[in-house]
Amino acid sequence: MQDADYIIIGAGAAGLTTAYELKKQGSSVLVLEARERVGGRTWSGMLDGAEVDWGGEWIGSSQHRVYALVKELGLHTFPTYDTGLKVLELRGRTSTYRGTIPSMAPWKLLQIQLAIWIIDAWANRVDIATPWNHAQASEWDATTLDAVRRKFMWSADARATMDAAIRTIFGAESGELSMLHMLAYVKSAGSMNNLISTEGGFQHDRISGGAQSISLALMNSVGTENVLLGQPVTAIAQDESGVTVTCASGKTFRAGRVIVAVPVPLGDQISFTPPLPALRQQLMNRAPMGAAVKIFVRYERAFWRERGFSGEAASGDGPVSVTYDQCSEDGKTACLMAFVGGKFARTWHRRDPLERKKLILDRLASYFGSEAKQPVAYQEMDWCGEAWSGGAPIALFPTGTLSTHGPALREPIGRIHWAGSETARQCMGFIEGAIESGQRAAEEVLALG
Amino acid sequence: MQDADYIIIGAGAAGLTTAYELKKQGSSVLVLEARERVGGRTWSGMLDGAEVDWGGEWIGSSQHRVYALVKELGLHTFPTYDTGLKVLELRGRTSTYRGTIPSMAPWKLLQIQLAIWIIDAWANRVDIATPWNHAQASEWDATTLDAVRRKFMWSADARATMDAAIRTIFGAESGELSMLHMLAYVKSAGSMNNLISTEGGFQHDRISGGAQSISLALMNSVGTENVLLGQPVTAIAQDESGVTVTCASGKTFRAGRVIVAVPVPLGDQISFTPPLPALRQQLMNRAPMGAAVKIFVRYERAFWRERGFSGEAASGDGPVSVTYDQCSEDGKTACLMAFVGGKFARTWHRRDPLERKKLILDRLASYFGSEAKQPVAYQEMDWCGEAWSGGAPIALFPTGTLSTHGPALREPIGRIHWAGSETARQCMGFIEGAIESGQRAAEEVLALG
Numbered sequence: 001m002q003d004a005d006y007i008i009i010g011a012g013a014a015g016l017t018t019a020y021e022l023k024k025q026g027s028s029v030l031v032l033e034a035r036e037r038v039g040g041r042t043w044s045g046m047l048d049g050a051e052v053d054w055g056g057e058w059i060g061s062s063q064h065r066v067y068a069l070v071k072e073l074g075l076h077t078f079p080t081y082d083t084g085l086k087v088l089e090l091r092g093r094t095s096t097y098r099g100t101i102p103s104m105a106p107w108k109l110l111q112i113q114l115a116i117w118i119i120d121a122w123a124n125r126v127d128i129a130t131p132w133n134h135a136q137a138s139e140w141d142a143t144t145l146d147a148v149r150r151k152f153m154w155s156a157d158a159r160a161t162m163d164a165a166i167r168t169i170f171g172a173e174s175g176e177l178s179m180l181h182m183l184a185y186v187k188s189a190g191s192m193n194n195l196i197s198t199e200g201g202f203q204h205d206r207i208s209g210g211a212q213s214i215s216l217a218l219m220n221s222v223g224t225e226n227v228l229l230g231q232p233v234t235a236i237a238q239d240e241s242g243v244t245v246t247c248a249s250g251k252t253f254r255a256g257r258v259i260v261a262v263p264v265p266l267g268d269q270i271s272f273t274p275p276l277p278a279l280r281q282q283l284m285n286r287a288p289m290g291a292a293v294k295i296f297v298r299y300e301r302a303f304w305r306e307r308g309f310s311g312e313a314a315s316g317d318g319p320v321s322v323t324y325d326q327c328s329e330d331g332k333t334a335c336l337m338a339f340v341g342g343k344f345a346r347t348w349h350r351r352d353p354l355e356r357k358k359l360i361l362d363r364l365a366s367y368f369g370s371e372a373k374q375p376v377a378y379q380e381m382d383w384c385g386e387a388w389s390g391g392a393p394i395a396l397f398p399t400g401t402l403s404t405h406g407p408a409l410r411e412p413i414g415r416i417h418w419a420g421s422e423t424a425r426q427c428m429g430f431i432e433g434a435i436e437s438g439q440r441a442a443e444e445v446l447a448l449g
Numbered sequence: 450m451q452d453a454d455y456i457i458i459g460a461g462a463a464g465l466t467t468a469y470e471l472k473k474q475g476s477s478v479l480v481l482e483a484r485e486r487v488g489g490r491t492w493s494g495m496l497d498g499a500e501v502d503w504g505g506e507w508i509g510s511s512q513h514r515v516y517a518l519v520k521e522l523g524l525h526t527f528p529t530y531d532t533g534l535k536v537l538e539l540r541g542r543t544s545t546y547r548g549t550i551p552s553m554a555p556w557k558l559l560q561i562q563l564a565i566w567i568i569d570a571w572a573n574r575v576d577i578a579t580p581w582n583h584a585q586a587s588e589w590d591a592t593t594l595d596a597v598r599r600k601f602m603w604s605a606d607a608r609a610t611m612d613a614a615i616r617t618i619f620g621a622e623s624g625e626l627s628m629l630h631m632l633a634y635v636k637s638a639g640s641m642n643n644l645i646s647t648e649g650g651f652q653h654d655r656i657s658g659g660a661q662s663i664s665l666a667l668m669n670s671v672g673t674e675n676v677l678l679g680q681p682v683t684a685i686a687q688d689e690s691g692v693t694v695t696c697a698s699g700k701t702f703r704a705g706r707v708i709v710a711v712p713v714p715l716g717d718q719i720s721f722t723p724p725l726p727a728l729r730q731q732l733m734n735r736a737p738m739g740a741a742v743k744i745f746v747r748y749e750r751a752f753w754r755e756r757g758f759s760g761e762a763a764s765g766d767g768p769v770s771v772t773y774d775q776c777s778e779d780g781k782t783a784c785l786m787a788f789v790g791g792k793f794a795r796t797w798h799r800r801d802p803l804e805r806k807k808l809i810l811d812r813l814a815s816y817f818g819s820e821a822k823q824p825v826a827y828q829e830m831d832w833c834g835e836a837w838s839g840g841a842p843i844a845l846f847p848t849g850t851l852s853t854h855g856p857a858l859r860e861p862i863g864r865i866h867w868a869g870s871e872t873a874r875q876c877m878g879f880i881e882g883a884i885e886s887g888q889r890a891a892e893e894v895l896a897l898g
Contacts, residue, residue, distance in 0.1 A: 138624070141624060142593055142595040142596065142622065142623070142624020142625075143592070143593055143595060143596040143624065144591055144592055144593060144596065144848050146591040146592065147591065147592040147593070147596040172849065173591065173849050174591070175587070175590060175591020175592065175848050175849050176591075176847070176848055176849030176850075234683075265717075265734045268714075268717060268718065268734075269717065269718060271836075275834060275836055277798060277799070277834070278740075278795070278797075278798050278831065278833030278834040278840075279795060279796060279798070279799065279833075281833070281834070281836075281839070282737060282738065282740065282795060282833055282839070282840060285714045285717075285734075285737045285738065285839055285840075286737040286847075288731060288734045288735040288847075288850075289731065289734065291727075291731065343849075343853050346727070346728060346731060346853050346854070347728060347853065348727075349726060349727050349728070350726070350728065382727065384727030384728075384730070384731055385724060385726070385727040385730065387720075387724055387730075390730070390731070390734055391727075391731060391734075398625070398735075398737075398847030398848060398849075398850075399593050399624050399625055399847060399848060400621065400622050400624050400625030400792075400847075401625075401737075401847075404792050404795050404796065405795070
């Protein structure tokens with residue numbers, strides 16, 4: 001009477017990894033996906049003939065699971081373009097630098113380095129799987145990164161540099177971040193340096209054909225007949241012998257266990273019978289998604305490369321927090337990507353589209369030269385308005401959440417299990433984390449027999 | 450072709466006030482309610498023959514709208530019992546006092562008073578309707594009440610006293626509260642004193658027959674045939690000529706405009722066509738409900754009154770944050786109410802039921818005497834597990850939310866309007882606020898013709 005041994009909800013990298021691992025072990029699986037595509041927060045497409053990644057795109061450093069999976073699936077990577085000058089914009093002034101150290105007064109650099117040391121040191125103290133168990137967890141979770149950093153970052157330039165990083169990593173302002181979440185995230189990533197670096201960091205490589213290729217290849221391996229698209233799940237009911245999953249289409253499916261692999265807050269749109277324990281229910285209402293808009297601008301030529309720029313710029317001023325070179329692997333199409341994050345992203349859609357385009361092109365021109373004002377194509381991807389993501393890149397845990405609700409993050413509830421990058425212990429929030437969570441969820445249900 | 454001029458979603462005090470006001474002005478209304486009862490976060494019931502308010506119950510001070518409505522509906526109020534000694538429990542020790550000033554070292558009292566002065570003074574600076582427009586809004590919204598108070602409250606006893614108040618008012622810890630939300634809330638309430646006081650404050654009066662009587666009377670006035678119970682709304686679609694509202698039952702209803710009068714986060718369970726602007730969509734995911742458990746213990750006699758106690762106790766130690774005398778208006782039934790809020794409430798359901806009961810009775814005994822250990826009846830109401838509230842008493846706005854998403858709180862989106870106590874300018878979060886929001890929403894739609 002079962003449609004599959006396991007039903008997986010969400011066909012992002014987490015859900016499809018779960019299905020892939022379970023299928024490998026001989027189980028039958030059914031993946032239900034709300035969208036008409038797989039990949040979740042990874043989505044590769046075309047801008048006027050150029051391949052672009054509208055969502056998550058990079059992998060790097062210690063992320064061994066994703067490299068292994070990429071290899072296993074017959075995919076390839078190529079290094080992010082990282083040659084030449086980088087640009088830093090702070091309080092209305094732009095400067096250029098090579099390597100990893102911005103051109104800034106030494107005492108300001110020292111403040112930035114000090115902040116990195118402090119955060120890394122504190123992060124090292126928390127347990128990667130259970131940061132909420134640390135003796136100082138309540139204290140760290142009662143304050144924000146902004147409140148903490150004000151104690152030792154007196155330089156407005158140093159704070160602005162951090163703003164650029166935080167908006168890019170979290171899609172949030174430092175005042176939105178619980179210090180405990182910040183520390184847990186850094187611990188999960190290994191170091192601050194992993195989070196912010198291209199060369200040797202998490203932005204080291206891109207996937208040939210785009211990051212969505214991973215999910216597409218996983219789907220093919222799982223069997224397209226086992227992945228149903230356009231089936232938002234509205235209800236999960238569990239009983240003594242299994243679970244019944246109902247879709248908005250009215251279709252119902254039956255399995256022994258269900259793995260929910262959607263971003264934490266989206267779980268709240270599913271009606272559970274019996275109701276979930278309050279700690280889990282409230283968690284799903286206490287984890288808003290970050291805010292991110294990825295903007296791609298296509299040009300005739302990679303004029304910035306010709307001028308000796310890497311295409312990487314960081315700005316503490318906004319609306320852009322970082323830019324990256326996004327030329328195709330073969331170098332035949334030339335693109336820049338501008339990332340708008342945090343408070344600028346939340347209200348981005350309220351600005352006039354022409355004003356938005358002008359703003360972005362002006363910023364790019366001030367970083368890399370006036371040629372930036374003559375694009376061939378311009379396209380925005382506003383993740384805040386995406387119904388089946390609710391924002392990007394990741395779910396945030398506001399103050400008071402992780403210390404109290406953390407234990408509910410991965411805890412199974414009867415026949416319901418949880419995957420998704422936010423539930424990862426390693427590289428939480430990244431494609432690597434999605435894969436780690438999927439492998440963990442598969443192991444978890446298989447261990448129950 | 451319309452079922453009504455206006456559809457109102459949610460039959461709490463806010464939604465029913467909207468319907469009541471619109472009906473008075475000659476409009477036809479249809480109220481859709483998910484639960485099988487009206488009242489929302491007010492719910493009056495019986496514990497072994499004694500009338501109790503499982504949810505919101507008090508009104509007082511400057512709350513003129515609710516007093517006027519109570520009168521208009523032919524209802525009555527009676528004063529909260531406030532005679533005799535009060536108890537304060539801090540760090541394992543209990544003390545008693547009369548009036549409003551706890552027996553505590555003067556320098557500790559001064560710290561509490563200083564905190565009240567500072568919060569009141571800052572709160573006075575923010576605009577009651579648009580706190581997010583204040584020059585310091587971003588700064589206040591980037592830190593928590595806990596981080597701010599640590600700068601001037603060195604006494605652990607003073608902080609613990611504040612914890613008892615904050616857990617009761619917000620169902621949250623001070624580390625969960627954005628300072629901007631705190632200030633906006635205090636401004637909306639008029640003063641800290643209104644929030645914490647019985648005599649002359651917001652806990653001054655109770656409603657004869659229970660606070661739900663307001664909603665029941667409003668429903669009768671609107672016409673029970675115009676209030677459909679057990680109809681959770683799953684979708685709202687708007688077009689050029691009106692809105693179509695779909696319920697979980699499959700029933701659809703049509704009206705010119707819709708007023709959504711549910712707690713902010715519950716709006717996220719409705720699917721909107723066209724999709725809501727991202728700022729509004731993300732707001733609904735960034736406003737978790739507080740955590741509150743109301744516990745009623747019935748006794749043969751009001752032994753605490755006989756012993757000279759008011760029945761009011763406050764504890765910074767938890768799990769109880771406050772207790773109140775809850776004897777019936779006629780004094781014939783004797784009850785105490787223990788309020789568990791914030792972190793203690795979030796995990797309350799994970800404790801063993803017998804352990805919970807023992808814990809509560811032990812606390813009551815230590816406050817009012819060993820007779821507390823011999824109750825006639827004991828009943829808990831855990832709002833965290835209530836599907837159609839998601840928590841209580843109010844929705845919280847974590848750091849970074851109100852400063853950015855505040856403007857979306859009341860802003861209509863085409864034919865969709867918003868009510869609910871969280872959208873109130875005056876007495877946000879209280880029954881008074883629910884009524885204010887309903888009156889404002891009714892005016893708003895009527896002004897559009």
